[in-house]
């Protein structure tokens with residue numbers, strides 16, 4: 001009795017309570033008897049490895065999936081939503097993993113669709129755009145709300161999706177990996193909004209693989225492993241170390257161990273160039289730049305969102321056609337008419353937009369990889385089945401794709417595991433130059449270090465790698481050289497001794513041109 | 520702390536909340552309009568009397584039913600679906616109307632009956648498509664066979680319509696100016712175009728149709744009423760087919776199971792020529808209207824020419840269709 005009395009004031013009643021939730025897919029028990037509580041006025045982080053069941057729990061709550069067992073209560077009342085529309089009506093606003101918007105509609109429509117201001121029963125386009133502009137401005141985003149969504153980069157689309165979710169007066173706000181493609185400033189902006197909502201009593205569920213972010217924003221966390229509940233903790237009472245071992249289910253020596261395992265740039269790269277670009281540029285996209293990438297070298301591309309990182313990569317791959325300059329691969333001039341020419345020359349580009357240009361969701365992991373192998377090998381030369389199977393198995397293992405079943409449909413994998421399949425698809429083609437655009441986005445911390453290690457190993461074996469990431473530590477650690485981008489131009493090239501601070505300074509500099517440009 | 524939003528290639532990053540900057544999507548419609556004017560110009564240059572109010576009026580009179588059909592089809596195609604049953608539903612509507620009138624039912628009741636039948640067929644197909652997740656192509660193909668078959672259950676022979684209300688309605692001319700007149704069918708068709716423009720472009724239902732065509736899964740996750748819209752567009756298409764069937768029975772003054780064979784393809788062609796993407800998510804009702812007019816002008820040109828067989832219309836339509844789809848493709852590629 002006295003114990004209860006002590007705890008009662010600290011624990012208000014949960015707004016959302018899920019008890020004994022199980023979700024099953026054919027052949028997979030995605031969730032098994034998971035309990036979950038979400039209190040008003042808290043930010044609650046849902047943690048777990050790729051495939052642990054985080055997104056599934058969210059979808060079970062909002063009615064996308066129907067749980068095989070379990071009870072969900074909202075505000076003390078038992079609920080069972082038939083779909084997101086009903087959940088939304090009950091005050092649960094959700095941003096699902098991956099940007100889930102309509103690319104063909106305008107930004108304003110995407111934010112307000114279904115609740116646009118109306119006049120005489122008709123959607124008031126002008127008012128809709130004005131309202132959307134307001135909401136976007138609140139998030140520090142100044143884009144034309146009348147522009148078509150597809151014209152914007154992924155990060156902006158992610159912000160638009162968030163704007164849609166916070167636009168309503170929701171009791172519960174769910175954000176499934178909202179920060180995966182945002183840069184630091186945008187994350188800070190998002191956190192400001194989240195704190196504001198939390199202080200107004202909104203219950204926020206947050207998923208992220210960035211531990212820093214989780215520790216910065218969350219009050220409490222629930223950890224899942226392999227579809228089972230591992231525990232619920234106050235963030236302040238759980239060290240990062242303990243969290244990681246809870247997530248992966250093994251005692252890890254130290255987080256430093258994880259870091260140590262991560263790839264490190266090898267001692268030195270050769271000086272044999274794989275690709276040389278001279279004066280390559282494209283009007284309105286990237287100013288003409290020179291770039292040389294050697295065999296066995298990892299070249300990092302650093303810069304803010306919109307600095308031209310991705311655009312530069314797209315030019316090298318021929319996804320956008322350069323309108324000036326020249327590219328040579330292995331000393332031979334390469335006409336970048338399109339990706340096919342680039343692929344034929346041994347260039348691979350793993351794009352950040354895995355949904356738009358990524359995997360074939362309706363095919364199995366094996367078929368996805370074989371498709372890529374065949375395309376690279378030419379259709380006329382079949383690859384023996386045994387070789388195929390070996391390669392498929394090798395990459396599933398190397399990237400720790402789960403489930404490690406080559407026949408699993410890619411569309412049914414968790415977000416992070418789809419990302420790994422996409423990466424594997426390019427790796428099986430054994431390219432000379434591999435361009436990775438945000439390869440660790442949405443990948444859990446164990447797998448992240450694995451991928452970094454893999455990149456370092458591939459480089460040691462002689463592959464040239466262009467590594468693009470918003471996480472500067474990662475770029476610095478892995479790269480032999482770092483190219484700094486700013487305002488759609490290459491502003492500097494730093495050597496292996498560069499530090500994160502150096503890069504930050506270059507990016508932050510306003511007018512003064514840094515000396516390092518010459519390099 | 521402002522996000523430097525990436526300026527879109529070649530586009531001003533300026534935020535103009537009051538204005539829309541999507542002229543890109545209107546281009547196919549403009550192209551169709553230009554084509555219409557060009558074709559009309561050719562006719563004017565080659566044939567005396569081509570450039571007259573009545574020729575234009577006849578375009579509408581002879582194609583009123585196709586306009587209505589194309590409008591319904593636009594809704595379906597915008598959501599990424601297709602409705603192959605419309606031609607057969609037109610035939611069934613003429614048959615039911617003719618048989619009903621022959622049996623002595625009052626004209627208003629016959630009209631209601633036909634409209635209810637068309638919507639119900641659409642509703643059934645929509646429900647099957649959405650809830651059983653079967654391709655619209657298959658479901659509406661089945662609907663097409665069903666409706667055609669039902670025609671012959673009603674009657675094997677052509678039934679002529681003798682009902683006075685229908686006859687007056689069919690022949691009444693509404694003078695526009697001294698020499699030009701239109702029929703009630705045209706008025707009805709244009710009224711339907713106006714209503715459709717409003718529903719598709721200005722209501723939540725319409726906007727959701729575009730969302731479903733853009734990405735159905737996203738639309739569902741955004742909490743939009745996907746089921747209602749997906750089923751709804753087939754009801755609309757069924758209703759439009761029934762109305763088109765009534766207009767067609769006014770036009771032919773008969774009901775027959777072999778009426779309107781292949782008309783669904785004319786409707787689809789008109790919608791595509793009008794700039795609506797077959798993959799869904801983009802298109803305009805007015806584009807479809809223009810598409811029908813383009814088809815109509817080609818037909819008129821060939822009839823003015825006099826010696827060409829009417830099958831040349833098909834060849835012209837085929838060529839145009841290909842041209843427009845290629846044009847859309849090229850256009851879409853150039854966009855980022």
Ligand SMILES: Nc1ncnc2c1ncn2[C@@H]1O[C@H](COP(=O)(O)OP(=O)(O)OP(=O)(O)O)[C@@H](O)[C@H]1O
Nearest residue numbers: 025030050051052053054055056412413414415416
């Ligand atoms: N629609 C589906 N059909 C079959 N299996 C599925 C489906 N959705 C998810 N799964 C499986 O359920 C498990 C949990 O997936 P879930 O997407 O919830 O993971 P997650 O924790 O969100 O991971 P990530 O961090 O990668 O997003 C995975 O093994 C996945 O393969």
Ligand SMILES: [Mg+2]
Nearest residue numbers: 054055097415
């Ligand atoms: Mg997930």
